Amino acid sequence: MGMVRDEHERVIEAPAEVVGALLDRLSAEDDPLFPTPAWQAMTFDRPLGVGATGGHGPVRYGVTEYEPGSRVRFAFTPPGNGFHEMSVEPAGEGRCRVRHVLESAPRGGDRLLWPAVVRPLHGTVVEEVFDNIERAATGGCARPVRWSLRVRLCHRLLWDRPETVAVPEAARLLRAAVDRPGYEDAYRMPLLPGQPRDPEAWTGILRDAFPVIAREGDELLLEVQVRGLTARASILVDGRHVTLSSTVRTDTLGGRIYWGVVKRLHPFMARTMLRRTHRRLALAAPSAGERELERRRTPVSGPSHLVSG
Template identity: 85%
Template sequence: MSTVLNEHERVIKAPAEVVGALLDRLSAEDDPLFPTPAWAAMIFDRPLGVGATGGHGPVRYSVTEYEPGHRVRFDFTPPDNGFHELSVEPIGERRCRVRHVLETRPHGKDRLLWSAVVRPLHDTIIEEVFDNIERAATGGCARPVRWSPRVRLYNRLMWSRPETVGVPESAHLIRTAVDRPGYEDAYRMELLPGQPRDPEAWTGILRDAFPVIDRDGDELLLEVEARGLTARASILVDERYVTLSSTVRADTLRGRIYWGVVKQAHPFMARMMLRRTHRRLALATPSAGERELERRRSAVSGPSHLVSG
């Protein structure tokens, strides 16, 4: 059984203590380094420190060694084995080296999975972490990593999927939009760091094909035109989720026949459009390093007029 040793390093033109302070904020709500929302966030069951357990996406690990401002080591959770580690080393008064090391012993089909899928994703994510370190510590990134076609495909395939829910109680517009509806549904996705909280930014879910006819706080009501039907759609953005809801009433025989056919595909189409828009807005969101710079500017000069998304 062969051992995989994967190493990345980069020289950052900033003092080690500056970069170390950024390292200490990994997994925090204002994490300036991990490349979310393009990738699943690093989340632990407690603040960064020895004993914290969690991971990012399907990758599970726990913190086994931690030297604040210098180094943090994560051991993979069984049945996986090995560790990955991120460290900062001064190499002068105004420069430092950041280094990431991963060591594991894949077995069976995991060896093929590492080469074909895990390694290109891992390499891209780590280089994006380094990009964010460079941005947050120096104000810019000279050569940001580019996604290969394979990485872009994997990102699309791995993107989270909408959850089927009831029409939210707080979605007042859609709940009163149609008298005696014959059909209702709702699908939601969790909002990711940096994604827009204004429902206007989410109208692309329906490809801007349906006009907005009302707004109440964080909810938009859209009119869905179809002969023989009274139909409305709603986009609600609350503190945690974006929810797409629909309500339909067939008013004529032609409408009932039409809706009887369309409703077979409607759930699939609604989930697909919500998921596609969710991913598009996530990829358009400024990086964690850019959001960190914007937070600093806002702290100094007040809120920026620029709005993500």
Template identity: 70%
Template sequence: MTAVRNVHERVIDAPAAAVGALLDRLSAADDPIFPTPAWPRMRLDRPLAVGADGGHGRIRYHVTAYEPGSRVRFDTPPGGGLDGYHELTVAPLGAERCRVRHVLECEVRGAGILQWGLVIRHLHDTMIEEIFDNIERAAAGGVARPVRWSPWVRLLHRLTWARPRAVGTPAEARLIRSSVDRPDYVDAYRVDLLPGLPRDPAAWTGVLRDAFPVLARDDGELLMDVNTAGLTARASILVDDRHVTLSTAVKTDSPRARAYWGVVKLVHPVMARTMLRRAHRALALAAPSAGERAQAQSPAPERS
């Protein structure tokens, strides 16, 4: 067993009350500081308060202490490999400055020791510094030295990015459901619509690298013609309040089409998941940060 203590802190040129107000919005729909969509969003089962339970990505925790405007503590459940807590505090340094501090203390056991040293610590350190960047953007109007990702963090981020889940064709995907009569094959894959990601399905057409023609668009869904080698094939991108879903419907109209699809369908699920995952990550990395979104909505007042 190894004891870990990891501390980050930064002085922010903004009143503690302004920064504390940002802290109070953690996990809310308009959370201005948690660094999503580049990282999985923080979700709690209720508004920020003692007893709230949730996490981000695979990391689980629950709120065990909360002092509005100044402190929140999250304890991790026992047996998860990192038994301990995270704590984020805001302390005034006069009327116009404050110190933000994040402390992680935990006990790491077994394979978790290696995982912490090689993976988790690097991702954790980068994420916390991005939280601080967002606080500066939202409260002080900008950040002087934003965190830079190391090549190792970029690789880890790519490897650990969430993979699309297989689902049934959504009932809301009316265009693709009516586009192919009695299809021989259908599938659908889904990713989370993280805060800051585009809600216009046209922004997601990069999922399919070829320039397939758009046949129709309706109520958050875009339908594309992906016919090839005698197949009647359609692909649909549906964006709803929580997800982006890529659906496919295929009909084999001839012996040539059946022979072609018999081979392609073996790799199609892997290709569809890979393309959706690649587009999901690329759009997340290109999107404005939470702090930039908050700054755009409510610019910080000019300081004398």
């Protein structure tokens, strides 16, 4: 396979200067275009401008050309090659055309991944960027992109997995709940733009099977009702991560036998439930364009384009 070129464009019923101003906020803290949290955010080590480096997820690139309000080009970081570029140009009175162009020469295994995985995912992300442009510039989107079965499957398989960590110091309810625990664990995932910050929204991690018995700030304490065990679970949302922690003490011989079997499955089940809920809430969150419309209804003070790395 030689050079591939992938182009997408859409006419937006809004002036080019309006859409160009939205383009200038790519990668900002209040980015109104990139389709997070369903997809990993575009982030850089500095505000959008020539020399900024970063990318989204495993795709890494840097800004090599930037014309504020009209065009930005990103060059892929080696071993990648080529570029992708977003541009805005007038298309008549009160209208403009947005275009995204990608050129690259896949090598090795990428020659198989491009048609099978990368192209459908890339195309969906670009069309969702266009959907958000349309929402933010006109107040709505007439025909939002629909995910193909292949995109849905790849998205499910490629979703991030929880990180194993120590029980957070901030999980004070959990730390005080069980005296002399014989087992502790914790798993966390990053909070993405648009995901809820209220720990109540995350109780689905445990399928609402365990009652909430206490709340303190950003932590919920849940009771795990199993005979022979004293067990508690904690959901902590600290502004950057959501963490699911557990602590267990066996109280009877039956409890020790039961826990001796279950603790082998517990880490897998906890990670699976956290990952599933994390993805579900990401897909249910308002789009970047919808969040932009909500911000306009409830304006806040302060600069809009902050370092996003």
